[in-house]
Amino acid sequence: MRKITIIGAGQAGLHLGIGLLAKGFDVTLVSNRSAADIAAGKVMSSQSMYDMAIGYERELGLTLWDEHCPPIEGVHMRAGTRDGATMVDWRSRMRANGQSVDQRIKMPAWMDLFQRKGGRLVVEEAGIAEIEGYAERSDLVLVATGKGELGRLFERDAERSVFDHPMRTISLTYVHGMKPREDFSALNISINPGIGEYVNFPALTHTGPCDIINLECIEGGPMDRWSEVSTPAEHLALATELIHEFFPWEAPRCAQLRLTDDNGILVGRVTPTVRKPVGTLPSGRRVLGMADVLVLNDPITGQGSNNAAKCVKVYLDAILEHGARTFDADWMSETFERYWDYAQWVTRFTNTHLLPPPPQVLKVFAACGENPRLAARVANAFDDPKGLAPWYYDPVEADRFIESFAVATA
Template sequence: MRRIGIIGCGTAGIQLAYSLKNDFDVTVHHYEQPQDILNGRIRSTQVHFHPTLERERRFNMPAEDSAPPIRSIHFHLGQQKLFTGNLTGIAASVDQRLGFAESIHDLASQGVKFVHGRLKQEDLLELTHSYNLIIDTTGKAGPLAPFPVETGLTPYQAPQRKCIVGYFTGVQPVKPEGISITVLPGNGEMFEIPAITDSGLATILFIEAVPEGILDVFKGIKNSSEFMARMAKVIEEHFHPIFERIDMDRFALIAENAFLQTAITPVIHRPYAILGGTLILGCGDSVFLSDPITGQGCNTASYAAEQLYETLITHKESTWDEAVGIDYWNRTKHYITAVTEWTNAMTEPLPEHIAKLLMQAASDQMTADGIAAWFEDPTKAHKAFHEHSINQPFLR
């Protein structure tokens, strides 16, 4: 049986382990034990839209049934509510700490081997002697492998947003159940997401701040009390509809480590390389890193992991060489291009025809539902952004 080494156990690495374990000898290299993950800092906002949840069901991955159902996208422009668009299927946000820890235990019980330890780039060549294929799913910190940058899909050399995330109690959810998006043109966005955590239900408040703009006011904050106080002040000043739903007596982070500040520079790599005669493939944020503004990080990782699985099953009896890597990239490139170009466009001022489309959605439910569906299928969003007239066919 061919041996596959997966580096990393995030969204891509875990799905790949589930999908590949029955056909190959799979070993996962990771640097955090499950209890360390559970006790660590929050990692993401991790909305899994229904295509991702369907893939997880396909590969018999653990499901968290207590996650609040996400059925809609509520869109605000400044203080004005424009529309509520209905998703075509239920989405969910499960704290990655909970999901990753449970999956590691489950995979180990099914015979997947785990090797604990942090790998560096200089360790990769030695690792090629142990496997027929290595998959780099090292996430935002990666890649370890020498994957070349796709310059045509990588226009930025610096972060376009500063990401400020906290998991809170005391926020009355929007109705119907869903994600609330508020855009402050020129300054950033606020996302409000219902989630399940190891501590119970929480509301994720996620600010994407334009650097040096009015939302970029969390610099130097190191502890949870300062973070909570600053978040409350920003919401009161700039997001009145959310502030009106907050019970300030109950408003608090769910835990001391339930907040995060980060900034990423989006970069897309070609996801295959040969090192020491061994094929190395990349998946997830290690090679397809986009700004979080469209909520596609986990969903893109899941999509690419499925395409990688399909590629390896197709070539199960073939030589694993560069041709396999080219096939994998050809299978994913259209989708990755759509996600990347749509996401990059969302960090810029909205095109005039998109602004008109959002206004049209305020009075037309079909248009509103079509816009909500962009988050489930980014190829629809990409098509919409590259159409220069308002018409229904490109929405659905």
């Protein structure tokens, strides 16, 4: 029985670990926190997920909250200014519902499932020395967390990394009391050009159905005031103030907000980065990174957990196809390139939204407001951003794309 060790018990590590157990591997999973620590800790992400990624979870029996998690049924995108004037306003249902399950619920449940299926869970802070030991005893070591010295194992890929600093200050706020939409539940995206973005969707947390608000604040801009905040109450007050000031069309839904819990808040910054996949330990042994250890995007387009699930699908298939052969550096690089064939489009999609919107994107968004079929195509791209190419990035192709829908509906 081949032995595989995974460092990191998040969305990617646990998903892959459970998948490998189902295929007969001997799997050790190393986490720097226990299930109880995770459940009692702060929120870790917003983790909206869509049909393709949820399907990969469902194949392994990991969607344990389908009956309780409120659905994300569509997309509503708006762009406007603080005076309430809107330049873009379109909405569409998606072909299948998305969902967001608080990782403080999800990860402990998956850790329990992993152990019940025969996996070995080790709770320790694994550094280079510990990974050396696992590499000596395992056929393959995968690194699914980039915290501390582990992140330095994987070299930044300068050719594939567009940014070298954070583009946003990001705040997450888990709330109850948001007024429901009148049509369908949605991934709500509002853009105030040059200021920042408001992203909201329904979710499930410890205290039941809730809403998550992600405020993406351009660094140094008028929304970037999170250094003023020191308590959960102040966090909620500032989030509410910023919504009323910069996204007034969303304010009526946010009049009665209250925190789900004092740990339902997070503020941070992310430098979008692509890293090379193979890490070399001091002994010369090789380890393979995965998911956001290698492809880290800003959460503005909500792709992080989706990327993780899709990376797991690629890696699991590659491991199974490899049989009894050695997991050498060439195999590691080839496996990552299979994942990058998809992930590059997510990175391009996300990076586009961190810069001033190019004319062709604004043109497509405006056309979405006039053509429901076009709007549905763009809405479903959150499930598979690869489908945005080439028209999302090329003015000529954007015109052809818009025209194709006009002809189809004539």
